[in-house]
Amino acid sequence: MVDIDVPVWAARLRSLRRGRLWSRRELGKRMVDAADETSRDRLPAQETLAWMIQLWEAGEGRPDERYAELLCRAFGVDEKELFVGEATGTTLWHHLTGIPLMPGMFTADEEERTGRAIEQPQRADEGTVGYFRAILDAYTRTDLRPADLINVLRPVFAGIEEFHRDSSAPVRRAFLLLAAENAELISRMHHEAGDPDGALTWSDEAIHDAREAADTLLEAYTLAQRGGLSDVGGSPGQLVALAVAARERADLPPHMDALSRHHEAQGHALAGDLDMCHRRLEESAQSLAEPGDDTPYRFDCSPEAHNTLCVGCLVDLGRARGAIELLEAGPPKAPMTYASAYALARMAHAFADAHERERSVETARQALAVARQTGALRALRELAKVQIPPQAARRRRILV
Structure with missing residues (x-):
């Protein structure tokens, strides 16, 4: 692994902050919250704290004992883990790739093996696939800000794409499937963040990867989700066609079937077709009520x-x-x-x-x-x- 131009502790500080999707200002606020009443009154303003954190992450000065303790409290780690640490290689590869560092989620061995696979993609195995799958699952949450999710998922996508290109055949397809799911999630976040062009671009990427992987269920999922971009662009007829195409591609599990019919109903509503809209909404409700769904993809159904969708229609x-x-x-x-x-x-x-x-x-x-x-x-x-x-x-x- 190549060296970096900041101390390891500074790289770890930055990686920990970014892995939690915190801005420097947010980290400063959490440091204030972690202080006791006596020391809190002596802390500088949040703008000053954010500036100090920027300097620390650049390696321009190290936090003194007081600030070091507050940083550890904010992150929930001990001082050795933040400022000393034994996993220097892990810190370096997270710092260089931008892939979030998530303490406690992976063992030291899993981190080391993933770092080695980053250096030499031919070493990637099912464990590497599982590592990236766990990261993707961890960030599939509606309580996070869409723009923050986009920023953290882009380097994850870049890592998955590199493995898809350069890893050995046994795991290459698994990475391609992950790439499709990751791209679809980024598309949704662009949608929620008010970026229609980004939403469509990443949706195209998701559909392309699903088709390349020849996974009909995943392709149906990406098509159904594309139909949900009803307020981004496209005619009502195109939205209906996407939803129908999703159901034609595979025998959908109940909740995916409901998702497809949800989005078809949106197309009919935009076209002013009341009867077809009501029919598809009723069908989607029936599918949603079916038990035993083992849909492998994450979405809110x-x-x-x-x-909410019925109200919108x-x-x-x-x-x-x-x-x-x-x-x-x-x-x-x-x-x-x-x-x-x-x-x-x-x-x-x-x-x-x-x-x-x-x-x-x-x-x-x-x-x-x-x-x-x-x-x-x-x-x-x-x-x-x-x-x-x-x-x-x-x-x-x-x-x-």
Whole structure:
């Protein structure tokens, strides 16, 4: 492994922070939270702490005893693990590749063997595949900010792609399958982050890799997810065709079948076809209720997600009252995620279309707060479509 121009402890500090998806400012805040009341009052402002962390990560000075203790508390590691450590090679390869360092998830042996495979892809084996699979699973979460996930998943994708090109035949296809799943996840995050071009580009990559791997179920999954980019581009007919193509490619497990029918319903709603939209929504609900699903891919096909999509279809069809009935029966859950931000934005849209002024404004306010907190730019785009009635114009200015 080639050497780097910063001390190992500085590289480890940076890798630990990036693996947790923390900005330097966020790490500074966590250091403040980790301090006791007496020492907290003596700490500098968060902007200054963030600047100090930047200097430490560049190797320009080392934290003194006080700051070292706070860093260890923030990361949940001991001082030896952060500033001494025996796994120098592990720190170096994480620093060089940008692949997140996740203490406690892998053994020292697993880290060492993966690092050696990074240097010589021919050494990659099923353990290397499992290592990257575990990272991908760890970051498939709706409580993380989409833009942060994009940043952490790109180097993971680059590593998987290198193994797909250069590893030996026994594991090459496994890496190609992982590449398709990773690209699909990045596509979704671009979608949630308000980047339609990025969403389509990565969706194309996912479909291409799935087809190259000749895995019909994975190809069906990527096609069904592409159909979910309904607010990115394409005609309603194209969305319907993608959803139908997904079901034609393979015998889908129930929840994947529900996903495909969800997105076909969106296409029909955008085309104004009420009967076909309702039919597909009913079918998707039936598939969602079937037990024993062993779908191998991660996506949100919960009853809450189904209700959100039904609300969106009814809004697109101009049937706001029906959307409100659904909302009142099953409102979005409380957790602050990009998914709940979009659900709230759809609620605000439905209330506005039904001339429920006060409820529209209040819901839009909630959606805005959650969207800003979670980085849900897709939700912000939905809010921009909400036409709050004139009587609420004064309140609307508060939301801008």
